[in-house]
Amino acid sequence: MEHNPFKWGRPDDAVYGAYNHQIAEAGVNSLFPKMNTQNPIITGTSVIGIKYKDGVILAADNMGSYGSLMRFSNVERLLTIGENTVVGVSGDISDAQQLARYLDSLELQENVYDNDGENQLKAVNVHEYLTKLLYHRRSQMNPLWNALIVGGFDEAGEPFMKSVDLLGVSFSSSTLATGFGAHLAVPLLRQVIPEDKKYVDVTEEQARKVIEDCMRVLFYRDARSMDKYSMVTIKKGQELKFEKDLVVKDQNWRFAQNIRGYGNAQQ
Amino acid sequence: MSDPSSINGGAAVAMVGKDCVAIASDLRLGNQSLGVSNNFEKVFQFGDKTFLGLTGLASDVTTLSQVFRLKTNLYKLREERSIEPQTFANLVSSTLYEKRFGPYFIGPIVAGLDSKTDKPFICGFDLIGCIDFAKDFIVSGTASDQLYGMCESLYEPNLEPEDLFETISQALLNAVDRDALSGWGCVVYVITKDRVVKRVLRTRQD
């Protein structure tokens, strides 16, 4: 038998030939050219967010799709950094994890070298960092295949929410959503905040309800979504509230009855 | 630029005023960036007060203007009256749709006054005959973006014929000056109840 555990479960050299290690070392002293991300592999769908009177709410489901396959069902796509900043990530999950490592080291660096008690890393700073990072990577023609929403507070301590995507394009609004959410959730969110500045009239309860509604609508109509999701509430003067394993409530599938191929409807 | 509708260049516009309409076009005919003629009118008369502006591929402009001359002549023989703008618009639409899958590369606009009511009428079409009824103005041709910008800012409703002439002229003149494929002179028709006035405008020659 094969006594080297490293070789267990791997293609048999006798059958497939020896593995060409230059493939894995592409770009470094190798004949193989370096490969950049040309398309996402495992993907996360929409992230949605809304500003309200005293903060920001972000939500994203826990699915990691492999094409149309539901490959992973407990992916956490809301990343916290510092005291009250959250980054919601959609797009390629491996790139999201790379981003998480970058953010971890950023936080560590800020805590070790720049922590005189006050000057905490704010959401604006995190957003600026991510924008520069993503724009840099797109300029190298080696993008991090993600669309992000950063939520937290600005320098003045007011609610802050801004998005950035794989091209380094960033924009802010009181209502934001990536991917499918930009089509399905944003109209619902804008019904609550029609005028960008008027987020100050929205209560936490209102914001939370519309986010729950959006997650339900997304679950109904986005084939790459699931009914298990995480939600973060960032509120002035409070520790951020991170809720995991929430389930889409009040589902009503009666409409499916009459749709051919969905329910029982024949013909 | 092998797009058939922008090989020859050209622009046309029509506007509604108070009891009057105006229709105008440039005079250029080109081959890509080379100017060939400064005498290529794109406005044609098909009834007492029915006018057609035709921009796009010059061969199609000529062909269609002849097709419509034939059709309106036959119409006149059968009906013993000249064609109304409304009727003509539907004739244009159905003629274009006949060539739905091998269209003429043109952008027609129709302007005129109804002979019974003297009510102004204008409309535009896409190249397969979808009619765009507008209350105010219609633009067409390679300078259509520029014309939209000009008309949208200069136009106001219920202009008297002389003011309508000034408005449509300024709109067309300034629009074609910002389009390399249009210009080289303009022609403007102002149609009122009791007369049709044709004016030729001097423009930049570059």
Added chain:
Amino acid sequence: MSRTTVASEYSAEIQSTPIEHRFNPYSDNGGTVLGIAGKDFAVLAGDTRHVTGYNINSRYEPRVFDVGDNIVMTANGFAADGKALIDRFKNQIKWYKFNNGGKKLEMQSAARYIQQLLYGKRFFPYYVSTLIAGLDEEGRGAVYSYDPVGSYEREQCRAGGAAASLIMPFLDNQVNFKNQFIPGTDGKEKRPFEYLSLQEVIELVKDAFNSAAERHIHVGDGLEILIVTKDGVRTEYSPLKRD
């Protein structure tokens, strides 16, 4: 030909034909901008809509910026490049001050420097139409406009971005009085150029943007006008159509 590609992760083949490169590093974020120079003032205006495709990302995302030293700037087109360009220029103004004892960067110097920034990326250009506005050394209004790779010119007025083709002929007509003649001269005598007042210019800008918003789907939501005078930079906001 150089080696370029592998067919798949598991293939040892090295081919010499280039593979399809499907990542497109550019996008279009819509919006339109407009700059007019007056006698002793200059304005730079832009709508506040930010789009990708048919999506409105934001109804209020400023695209005209006060970059300091009484200069306002915009870089309209691909928003990420626009931001990068403006950030780099702002940073340069800062360093110019550090190195020159807080000296003001003059308009013509700023203009030339932006050319260097744009041409520096000649072979991977910033996909933007850039405009700056301010006052020249004599205190007269100045607008400079650029193409994506740094070709530039000082002008009386310029429209850029999505609806530039709609607005520019209107400006020719209403600011430079193109195709206008003195009545009674039989089109022989041109209407002479004269400076417009600030109030007239602002009304013109609003008309231009309302017209553009009417016909162009990438323009709308809000209009932000930055006005430069010898007293500094002032901002005026007014709403536009949101459909």
